[in-house]
Amino acid sequence: MKTRRTLLDAATDRLGEAGIENVRRNAEWMLEGALGLDRTSLLTHLDEPVTAEEAEVFEAMMVRRLGREPLQYVVGHADFYGIRLRVTPAVLIPRPETEEVVEAALKRLEGVRKPWVLDMGTGSGAIALALKHERPDAEVFACDVSEDALAVAAENADRLALDVSFIRADALAPAFAEGVPACFDALIANPPYIPDREAASLESEVRDFEPPTALFTGGDPLVHYRAIIGHASRVLKPNGLLVFETHTDYADAVYALLEEEDYTDTTIKSDLSGRPRIVWGRRGA
DSSP states (O other), rough: BHHHHHHHHHHHHHHHHHTTTSSHHHHHHHHHHHHHHOOHHHHHTOOOOOOHHHHHHHHHHOOOOOOOOOOHHHEEEETTEEEEEEOOTSSOOOOOOHHHHHHHHHHTTTOOOEEEEEESSSSHHHHHHHHHHHHSSEEEEEEOOOHHHHHHHHHHHHHEEEEEEEOOOOOOOOOTTTTTSSOEEEEEEEEBBBGGGGGGGGGGHHHHSSOHHHHOOOOOOHHHHHHHHHHHHHHHHEEEEEEOOTTTTTHHHHHHHHTTTTTTEEEEEEEETSOEEEEEEOOOO
């Protein structure tokens, strides 16, 4: 008779042999999904038997993970800044570094009453929804070029009962900001920033499964930053906040772009691993 414990033990061994990291947590997270349990319910009743159907669902998850599909896609969700988001291969998997982008924005919006915020390249809606969750008084808008990504983001907003407006728009389009008044207190973006030449160096989970249009920039890692800074000059209020997540190798270059446009309070912040990953500044008055 198979139990939760025997499934976990066998899965841990198989994942380890495949060279996957954090094997026990991978196995537990998938079994939670297969059984429809939370972590506490799983771990406090490890010797409960599992049905053949439950074991089959778990094995299907295992096959996908052993094929290097990211764990979050396998289980269908990711946790981000206190909320749970549905994720699919149409969107990037939200990462801890991006939580720090949200934290930086929230701190700098503390004194702003009912701020208007724009999240450019929203993907799953992670940044926009986390901001709305923490600042219910904010008017939050989010855009993405991908209709599939926007569908995921809108589904997340509905499930979380968070009122965010989603718009399909291409940040690289010169007409992006046409007709948009300078009404935003903050613009936040985690744009594509990986040059194509770095693709071979990425883990297969990232390179082979996450959406390439959200990862890669062609030959110019700053192309999206230049475009967004140009739009920000039109849609941000005077002294409005612009916050970026960046490639660790290009934080200085993004900082320089803001300096060239006479942004004030321009800052580079390192993430919890000590890598320069967050850049912000304020549009001149």
